[in-house]
Amino acid sequence: MMINSTSNPVVESGLALTGSKTMTTNPGGNTGISQSPPQAPTGSFGSTTVSTMANQLSEASLRAQARDASLTRVELESLARKTVNELLSPYYTANKLKHDTEVPDTDDPTLLARAEKATLYTRGLASNPFSGMSADQLALITYDDSGTFTVNERRAALEESDKQEFAWRQKVVAEAEHEYNTTGKLTKFFQSVLDHYKGLPRIEQADYPSNYESRLNELIALDFNYLTHVAEGKEKVDIESFILKIPNSDSNLPDYEQSSSKPPQPSERS
Numbered sequence: 001m002m003i004n005s006t007s008n009p010v011v012e013s014g015l016a017l018t019g020s021k022t023m024t025t026n027p028g029g030n031t032g033i034s035q036s037p038p039q040a041p042t043g044s045f046g047s048t049t050v051s052t053m054a055n056q057l058s059e060a061s062l063r064a065q066a067r068d069a070s071l072t073r074v075e076l077e078s079l080a081r082k083t084v085n086e087l088l089s090p091y092y093t094a095n096k097l098k099h100d101t102e103v104p105d106t107d108d109p110t111l112l113a114r115a116e117k118a119t120l121y122t123r124g125l126a127s128n129p130f131s132g133m134s135a136d137q138l139a140l141i142t143y144d145d146s147g148t149f150t151v152n153e154r155r156a157a158l159e160e161s162d163k164q165e166f167a168w169r170q171k172v173v174a175e176a177e178h179e180y181n182t183t184g185k186l187t188k189f190f191q192s193v194l195d196h197y198k199g200l201p202r203i204e205q206a207d208y209p210s211n212y213e214s215r216l217n218e219l220i221a222l223d224f225n226y227l228t229h230v231a232e233g234k235e236k237v238d239i240e241s242f243i244l245k246i247p248n249s250d251s252n253l254p255d256y257e258q259s260s261s262k263p264p265q266p267s268e269r270s
Helices: 009-015 042-043 046-069 073-088 090-094 096-100 108-121 135-142 150-184 188-198 212-221 240-244
Strands: none
Touching: 046 073, 046 135, 073 090, 073 150, 090 096, 096 108, 096 135, 096 150, 108 150, 135 150, 150 240
């Protein structure tokens, strides 16, 4: 039985817990660009550039820490959505000429070259200069509004982040399907989702429901078997009470199942 079977609404509701972050139509790349496997920054820039990037990321990290300490979860969520909207919405397209002519306030040829490559990437004429960077590093670039990174650089970082997120979603849903078909459970799946959530930067965690972590912990503790309708964990409940604990059609948790086969459309970002 497929995990996304419409005859199993409990399983479908479980899949809705996979993630809140929505993505671009073409995560990780522009039309016409050949997508090669992620490369470490050292392979793309050389030692001098890596050192420059490390310094920029270190400074961006300090700014991010100060931001996270001063804003509430709701304020961080609002900032995250505002940033994504500015980088991916028609507003970005309407100001494309301005973004394409933006130049970093520096004489460093390395930084100037990276900004130019990011602009070429957004036009579909080059590979992503941030390919292969970690999720934490990509978030530092995406949400940094200090002017250190150009708008096109931030967009490129966001698209690389989306590419990595989409790859993770495909992998974890495949693992969930295997777990369900072999054990009747989704406990390991929920644990993988929880681990992923805990590893996100705070500003990206804020885009998830406030009870997201506690809900996943409940599902893990239940260790529910969907085939026998028995909770095998420490918390013993019947099927009716279990269903009340998981998302339903009115839940504010996102419907992730569609993302296992195709990324959401840009309009799904809000």
